[in-house]
Amino acid sequence: MLPPASRDPEAVKGVMFGLTAYTMWGCFPLFFALFDGIPAFEILIHRILWSCLFLVGLISILRRWPPVVAALVEPKRLGRVLACALLIAFNWGLYIYAVESKQVLQASLGYFLTPLVNVALGVLVLREVMARLQLVALGLASSAIAIQFIMLGELPWISLLLALSFGSYGLFRKQVPLDGLSGLFVETLLLFPLALIAITWLSWQGESHFIHDVPMSALLIISGVLTALPLMAFAGAARRLRLATLGFLMYINPSIQFLIAIIVFGEPLGLIQLITFVMIWTGLALYSWSSWQSRPRQKVAI
Known part of the structure; x- marks a missing residue:
């Protein structure tokens, strides 16, 4: 006997959308490793420019201009959006740097840490109540970072900054009434x-790689897409799946990033x-078990 959601075609579509989104994100190190010799800062600039134009x-x-216009005509709403923009740009740039400097393991660790950072931010900022298992999970993650610091003599700063920036981005993003695409x-x-x-300054200094190298120029444009x-x-998955399933x-x-770092x-x-x-x-x-246990119960079909 299966829950109704498991027989729902929309739920199946949601899982497929989710698998597509997370698999693409997981394979990003393979893509950004192609930018040999191009600084992370320049890649970030083009990622912003071309993603904006593509969007x-x-x-x-898709005729999705109404929510965009509504956000732009209310300056009070743009403060949090700007904070989101700066945080996600920092996260993108640091991630590209991690790939270029062959520290994909640290990037992988950062995104493993992100859900636990979300829990900590929820408690510290939003005053959310932490379940006992979530407290244990946070303690294990903190102990792991402390062990790396004590035994290796250094903090995994890329991991921590990736997790903190993306976790903070999620915190601000929750307060912005806009769908994912808009x-x-x-x-x-706002970053455009x-x-x-920045790209004008790079071109003026003669340090821009765009146009001069056709294959690299194509890759820079593709990065925005x-x-x-x-x-x-991900938006298609989020509309069709429970939060626990997305988790x-x-x-x-x-x-995938972990395996790419080790194998590739x-x-x-x-x-x-x-x-x-x-x-x-x-x-x-x-953490996942705690989230699963606290999910809304569904009736079982007979």
Whole structure:
């Protein structure tokens, strides 16, 4: 006897959309590794520019301008959107840097940590009540970071900043009444003038790689398109699936990144790093179980 949701064609579509989104995000290291010799800052600029232009066309085709216009004509709402834009730009830039500097394991760890950072921010900022298992999960993650610091003599700063920036982005994003596609467009639109100034300055200094290298120029344009596509798939999943189901699918992204770092890029995984990963995976399992236990119960079909 299966829950009705498992027989729902829309739920099946939601799972497929979710798998598509998280698999694309998980494979991003393979894409950004192609930008050999191009600084992360320049890639970030083009990612903002081309994703904004791509979204203009996409929103026009889908006729999604009303929520965008509504957000732009209310300056009071743009403060949080700007905070979201700056946080996601920082997250994108740091992630690209992690791939370019062959620190994909740290990037993977950062996205494994993100759900636990969300729990901590919920407690500290929103005064949410933390379940006992979530408290244990957060304690395991904190202990794992402390072990890396004590045993290896350094903090996994890329992991921590990725998790904190994306977790904070989620915190602000919850307070912005915009869907995923419209929200991303308004965020990139606010960043567009800064990106335009930056690319003009790079060109003036003769440091821009755009146009001079045709294959790289094509990849820079594609980076903007690839920013929007997984988000569209994620939006399709979010509309059809329970939050708990989305939570489980979310681990596909850092898991693929972890495997790519080990198998494709050959990054070393020391014993201490392995122990801390296991501790964080255990914490995530407890967190997921706690979320699953607290989900709304559904009647079972006979």
